[in-house]
Amino acid sequence: MKPFRPKTPGKLTKQNSKENIVKDPVQVYCRVRWTQEIDVNSCMRVVSPTCICLTPPENYRGTNYKPINYSFREVFTQDGTQHDVFNKVGLPLVENLIKGKSGLLFTYGVTGSGKTFTMTGEPSNAGIMPRCLDVIFRTIDTVQARRFVFTPDKMNMFEIQGDAEAALQRQQHLHKMTTRSTRKNNSNPDLALSDSNSSKLQGIDEDCLYAVFVTYIEIYNNNVYDLLEEGTLGRKSPQTKIVREDAMHNMYVHGVTEVEVKTREEALEAFYKGLKRKRMAHTSLNAESSRSHSVFTIRLVQAPVDSMGENIVQDKKNIVIRQLSLVDLAGSERTSRTNNTGQRLREAGNINNSLMTLRACLEALRENQQVGGISRIVPYRDAKITHLFKNFFDGDGQVRMIVCANPSCEDYDETLQVMRFAEVAMEVEVSRPRALIDIGAGMTPGRRKANLLFKQAREKILSDGRSEANNLEVDLALVYSLGGDFPSLELGTTQAEETIKKLVTHLELRLQRRKALLRDKAVRDDKFRSRLDELMKGNLMAGSEVATIRAQLMQERQRSQALEGRLMTAENIAADLRRRLTDLEKNCDNLQQELSDKDMKLNQKTMEKENQKRRYSQKIASERDKLETALKVKMWEEKHKNQKVIEDKEKRMRLAQEILSNGQGVPMQDEVDSKPLMSERSNDILSTPVATPNTLHPSRRGVAVSNPRHRRSLSADGTNTKERWIEHLPNQYVPTGTAFKLLLPRKKSLNRVINIKDITNSKVSNYCLISQEQDTDGELEMKVFKGNVVPTCSGGAQVQFNDVEMLKQMGPLATPGKKREGCETPMKRLQGENQWKKPRV
Structure with a gap:
């Protein structure tokens, strides 16, 4: 039989009706920070293991306020250790992760209340995150897949690679690591975390192989940044990422770097690599204040092995993915106390807005469950931190929150708001869909362990020098057999007593194995019977749903018949319209033909006019040439005639000068003749x-x-x-x-x-x-x-x-x-x- 393996959580379906939905409340814990101040300056007092009393300081806002009690699932006092916090809060989330349930853990509080210390801890006192990694790797130590067998597909899912491709990537990774500095800095206090007292958890499926991937992001000024992205260290403006929804309707950060880790040290190395890039700043309330929300996600990938128990089944549908998100929220702070300006003021405003959005989402969820239905839209998209974890609040995992409180009177206003927020969160119940059960015919359970034992036995036989072990093949049916073959039953020989002794011993072993198998069979029968009962219930529910679906099907058939009638009418109308369209197209073609004929005629007339214009132009040019020639001839004649007249006048002038030079007082006949001419010329000049x-x-x-x-x-x-x-x-x-x-x-x-x-x-x-x-x-x-x-x-x-x-x-x-x-x-x-x-x- 194929064992039960929970799939990746998804949306609620019709099978998960209201009566089958199990609701888990948001578990809120409180941790009081240790302080050296005396009790007089403290505004907080632990009343019981689940209740604290918040007392306002003297003359608070000019009036006397009464003390207020707040209840939590559990309160960790100042004497509480990191180990206690992990066992109560973190360990159940890791157990659910191994069993196929995702988890989300918030640390919430004012600046300097111990959120980062609770989540990360110190080198000598590990927090929740390192202890979770230690338990996970201790549990899957013997069932880890080889590196690069699982590869992210950049769409929030994983693919299974073949042995050749995985080996090539392993070789490239090894070469890349050797080119770097292989010397490990053991003096680095960041990686020298103390070993915790964690142990291996039960419930791991030994017929599957596991792989762990980690991502580390921060949400700064409502923008998502990848802290593990290569090449971002030293870059002034790292690239922002987008929150998207995958094929299973789960929210994820698109393009985020997912690092496969095989040990706790590798995971912590990736964590501290991203921690160096995280935005920290000095404020008046905290020397190292987080200016962004950080999210460290541990993704556990699981896939079954084949029938021989050696290789992973090359089917993407068999992959099971669940995740544990550890969120260290930035501390809420007031500007009146921090006196922030510029960039610090903008950061504080974005932090407070995102926290207000988280509170608004929880209030909307609480109102919706009180009225018994979805009556108010939850504003997940108003902030990236709520949009990213929308699936958890919709019922895809367990949500827990640690409220870190500072008992100082100076932080009373901020602590009061934190307590009110925790009070709202505790009243929210997150629905959890019932996991699907896979009882289909599968491969033999225990096949991986049986194959491992068979190989060890064969190697032992080969080490003894017996070569016949090379021809042995593994038979997984031996796991459930009563033993080997019966010894020889021949009693007529001298060794009959020894044979009887061997036979008795063999029968005793078979009886012991038979009793063990009967006990195992009874357990399996009980499990099978319980699963069968669940299947019968599911079958009854499915039958009722089938009846409902059949009634809906009849209605849909009637509706489809009505639609078919309307469709036939519409097709007839469409046929008429097509005929009309054909007629119009023919008329259009005729008109276009007439238009083309008229265009041809018009072009012909235009060409004739151009030819006529050309002929007229040539005729005008020829006439103009003739006129110019005639004018030139007349000008030349006039010029020649005037020249003769001038020569005649010059002769007469010379004659008059000779007469004047000779001193004769009586003019000559030529001079007398020339006077009228000169007078006439003078009149011409004057006119x-x-x-x-x-x-x-x-x-x-x-x-x-x-x-x-x-x-x-x-x-x-x-x-x-x-x-x-x-x-x-x-x-x-x-x-x-x-x-x-x-x-x-x-x-x-x-x-x-x-x-x-x-x-x-x-x-x-x-x-x-x-x-x-x-x-x-x-x-x-x-x-x-x-x-x-x-x-x-x-x-x-x-x-x-x-x-x-x-x-x-x-x-x-x-x-x-x-x-x-x-x-x-x-x-x-x-x-x-x-x-x-x-x-x-």
Whole structure:
């Protein structure tokens, strides 16, 4: 038969009904700290082994308060030793751990009340935690699994490794340990703990192998930190951890370091390694005050061995995990006494908030059990310390608490609050689900011990020089046999008396073994009968539950039939909607096809317009070239004609100078003939307009008078005020004052068309493009291309040019063939005449 092995505790199920749930109260103990003060300064008095009396000091808050009695499960006086505290509080938790029940132990009290001393102790006086480790390793000494057989899976569970993988990790661990300093510091007082008087506990399953894993965390400012994480020593800001829920709905710290330990010394070494990283600080109340809650967890992992009693069964489902969490809470303190500031004040505030959350959770649990149901939400998530141990308060283990009290009158206020908290905690009952019983057909009990005895016997035979022992195989059935084979029964020989004696001895041994087996059988029958009774009860309960489930099943079937009818109706509606959707998709495809056809036509029209625009542009360019060629020819003819006139005048001037130099008073005929011409020329010069009225060019015959009638382009008269023009100027526009300026009443001047809306505007009707160049004589020549803005069918616009103006500026005394000496450059020339020609396009 397969023995009973408790599984990892989980949530309550329907099988654990209210009448089968066993409730255990939170066991609260009180330990009074030893003090050297006289009784006058003490506010606490032990009345009985389970009661203390708290008396307020004199003139407390100006009124007389009466003494208050508080009861506990047991009160440890100042004479109580660490051994007494462990036997009453810690040892039962270790026994439950061996039997498959998890446990939680708190130490609670004000700062400096002895919490850390009770939990850890001193090198010469061990506390609860070292003594728990000592008892555990003494109990599982002969049934420990080899290192690295169990490995954490980072999800609060464990996996079983094969022999090859475990051996490889053991070799790597050994190499890592040898590379470090192998010299052990025996003078270290942290590890030199005194041996306790603990003994081995009963109830261990010898057909299983065990392994112990430890974790050490602290909760500082409501953040969880791993004290055993590699590389965190010396790091300024260690990484925070997250509290999560595993597949069995148990809370755990994700990513925490779990160290496998094989002895008490290894566990204590890991503990003191994390203790060096724990946050401690000096306050006015305590020289070494804990500024965080520390949680040291001992996890016991158990798995059965195979039928031969040698190796662990490679099945993750057979692993049993339970844990013992030892919590050293930080002390509650008041700012008025500690005078903390800065970081210490923030730490004290977070400590007090977490302790208040713990008290609120206990009060909520007490109210819920008083009303007989869950009527109030327990605020586990308000603090990490309560969120981490939510499963214990929900019924997954036993909870115990040690209240450490300081009898000093100075701590009366804080001690009063601690006693009230303990009073609330004692009234809370934690439900404990009934453990499941596994009575399925299993392997033979005692197989591991029988295999061990068989190997020892075979080694002894081999040591005697008998080689036939190599062929022997273990038979676990021998454990329950009445003995070996009967001796020879031949009585006709001379050794008949000796044979009878051997037979009598053999029969006596068989009778003794038979009586022992009958006694064992009776015990097993009683156990089997009790388990069978429990199974029958469970079967009856299961039958009632099955009947209930069948009734629910009938209701669900009726409901499913109704839902099937609704489903058929919905499917019909869905089919109609699918048909409509198909029709709409077809219409959509047709519309998309029409849209694509129209897009193709539109693209064709756009291409035709682009081609037409290109042809018009080429035609305009050719016409512009022709006009420019004709203008150049006319300019050259005019220049040649003016040159001839100037040469003729120069001849006459030379003739007049010769006459004057000869002293003749009578003018020559050429001179007489030239006077009307000179007079005519003078009138032409006087009638020549000046480019800028502010800068007049002096001449020998008087000042030139500007004529406004010849200052502007003849075509840009500005008579039509409804037209709106776009005046496109060159990037480097030479200002010409008013000589070439077009009179456009409504216009918009720009150098570059950036926004196409400037052209496609419905209010724009005309467009002029201005080009400035320098002719062959260095004079400024400006061309104005005019056109109409015509909108297109695609929403754009095109310009159709219909007129070209060429405006040229010349000096009043300049000749067509020769540049006048001292004439300004085109950029500075502001005087001159405005000649224009308007060819037709």
